[in-house]
Amino acid sequence: MATYKSISLVQRPSDKKIGPHLFETKELDIPEVKDGQILIKQTHMSLDPAMLGWMSEDRESYIPPVELGEVMRSSGVGEVVKSKNAKFAEGDKVMGMTGWQEYVLSDGSGFNKLQSGVTEEMALCVFALPGLTATTGLYNFGHPKEGETIVVTGAAGSVGSMVGQLAKADGLRVIGVVGSDEKADWIVNELGFDGAINYKTDDIESKLAELTPDKVDVYFENTGGPIQHHVFNRMNAHGRIVVCGMIADYQADEPSAGPNWIPLIKKRITIRGFAMPDHWGELPQLLEKLTPYVQQGKIKYRAHAIDGLENAEKGLNMLFEGKNTGKMIVKL
Incomplete structure (x- = not known):
């Protein structure tokens, strides 16, 4: 047999x-x-x-x-x-x-x-967890508005790259945080991000200040680690922080310490963690939101x-x- x-x-x-x-x-x-x-x-x-x-x-x-x-x-x-x-x-x-x-x-x-025309790789890269997670986090909790600035960590990853492209298509200034020059080049020159920070080699604080002259309205967090303190300190009043993942801390003996919460009060910042199993019932609406971006050629993977x-x-x-x-x- x-x-x-x-x-x-x-x-x-x-x-x-x-x-x-x-x-x-x-x-x-x-x-x-x-x-x-x-x-x-x-x-x-x-x-x-x-x-x-x-x-x-x-x-x-x-x-x-x-x-x-x-x-x-x-x-x-x-x-x-x-x-x-x-x-x-x-x-x-x-x-x-x-x-x-x-x-x-x-x-x-x-x-x-x-669906016809959707390859296996496209299905897993776009219409499976990466695309659904990006769409849920950005629109349900990030509430992006044209002209705002968003910072995405893990920006060359499957979720982060989708978040950045969706935000860019909606008219936001998009800054991505990555871990190599090759990834920085890809998100800027291929995906259309407005700027990239290599957290391994750049001076994060000065580079972030240079790339976010109007500070940060939306922070989409995929990685955790020291970068979160720098972005948190650049948040505008009424900013939104969407916590999707903390991959830098998953294997750490002790997770890195989070930012001081006093600015949460002074700037009235919203922080929201989420996980996709809470949103399986929204799949038709999520796909209805995501699919036009793909059909219009605004999403690369x-x-x-x-x-x-x-x-x-x-x-x-x-x-x-x-x-x-x-x-x-x-x-x-």
Whole structure:
């Protein structure tokens, strides 16, 4: 009988380090399809920083952890290879929660067909978590207005690059914070950001002051770390801070200290953290908001693809080391 690879979580990352000891690879028989079911052959799998949280024992987070022995959680795109479900035909390309496995047996719940003209990479880079997260955070909580200034950290990442392009299309001054000159060049010369700060080599305080002459109205936070103090101190009255991620602190022994809250009172600043599971019911509206920007050619993206399910753990580490140059995807 034909088999497929599946990777399960078998140990918690107690030291916040991701390594092969956390996972177990199994060879399983490809299951038979029963009435109402579909069999999906996964072709492209997303890797996201949130996975470190999903592996942990934290049961007060926005989503329950992956239980030990379960297939590691992820979203992905695949092709329906067998179907006994009237809503799906063999050959359909679908996107949903697939997990770290080569085949997925499903009743179709949570899977959506890719629209004509949408490639697998576009689906994961734009219409999956990155685009939905960017759209939710920027518009639901950032409330951007034409002529304002926004600073985006992790600006070359899958979410940050989308936030910056959406804000730029809406007439904001967009400044991105990145970790290399190559990424700075990409967001300015390819994506159209108004300026970039390389937090590893620039004098952050002076560079930020130079690039934000009217200070900062919206701060979209993806990384945490020392940059947050500098941006916080440049906020205008009634500014909005949207906290999407803190990747610089996820593996730290102690998270970096946050800013002094006195300016929150003096400047009446709003800070809002959010997570996408609270907004799954808004998917139609989010896609309705995002899609026109894509159709009008205002959104560019790039994927950093690696081959083979067996390299998923290595790819996930690349995210935390800042070695990726686009949305991290595993091609199966």
